């Protein structure tokens with residue numbers, strides 16, 4: 001076993017993962033019968049913001065350029081994932097994916113490698129106005145923008161950067177490029193929960209679908225405390241002071257992480273991803289590749305399997321697929337936050353790829 005650069009999770013680079021008991025299944029099945037079909041690929045650890053629930057103030061330690069997967073390597077993994085392992089959608093994340101100057105090339109080569117597959121990004125939106133045309137031309141099909149508050153001062157405090165106008169420009173650009181319906185993600189934080197109704201009103205007025213996310217213990221500063229966390233029940237109470245909310249469950253997809261509510265009778269909706277209080281681990285269908293090319297089967301599991309070494313060591317597609325299957329077979333049953341002695345993972349959210 002050797003360590004990788006960021007935060008030193010355990011990364012297997014020798015000896016294949018333990019696949020004892022694994023059925024002869026072509027896809028990414030795990031011991032609990034879940035099959036991963038949704039691939040998240042982190043493309044960088046760099047970011048234009050420093051959200052307190054994610055990054056340290058000084059940013060993450062830089063990954064050496066040679067340690068990052070190249071566009072061609074990412075596209076090869078996308079091809080293997082889609083063609084051989086049953087992946088049905090691919091989302092590029094980070095860090096901030098727009099910090100990679102070659103993001104259009106990553107998307108373009110991935111679109112060629114897996115024609116027809118849904119290729120999206122999760123972004124803070126900063127700089128999207130300058131890039132969106134080239135990204136859509138390359139094959140980008142959807143974008144999720146993260147926006148926690150529309151109050152400039154709160155935004156600056158939460159993200160440690162005064163960049164709210166740039167995010168608004170990104171939202172407008174995504175609309176103008178036809179990337180609709182545009183989803184907004186907001187992490188529920190104690191400092192901003194009082195402004196949640198204002199954010200929802202803004203999202204509706206600007207034609208966006210807003211989803212709130214419970215904060216998970218994935219901050220680099222390890223300051224998360226369950227008792228400080230704003231949970232779904234509290235958020236619903238706050239939103240209820242301004243809107244009439246009618247629960248509609250998960251109308252589009254019963255395994256989707258977000259539960260939805262109609263706002264003032266509809267058609268607008270608001271979603272809540274209650275990752276902590278109503279864990280959806282038993283329905284999790286995600287597999288993650290970090291920016292340095294390790295497979296991470298769970299946000300909360302530090303065990304990683306190195307595919308970059310295989311990619312660069314001349315392994316054929318079948319061998320890479322075999323290791324990826326093995327990595328996912330070892331996926332843990334859930335995040336384990338409810339267990340006494342729970343310890344957050346070594347990597348923070350920005351170093352995993354959320």
Ligand code: SAM
Pocket residue numbers: 047053054093094095096097122123124144145146185186187213214215216217218219349350353354
């Ligand atoms: N920089 C991009 C962005 O912010 O959208 C992509 C990477 S970011 C890590 C992906 C998503 O993870 C964002 O929606 C962000 O709000 C969310 N996130 C980060 N830290 C989180 C935490 N501790 N708990 C819940 N969600 C978190």
Ligand code: SF4
Pocket residue numbers: 047048049050051054055094095096124146349350
């Ligand atoms: Fe950057 Fe996204 Fe993390 Fe905020 S959540 S610090 S925008 S990677």
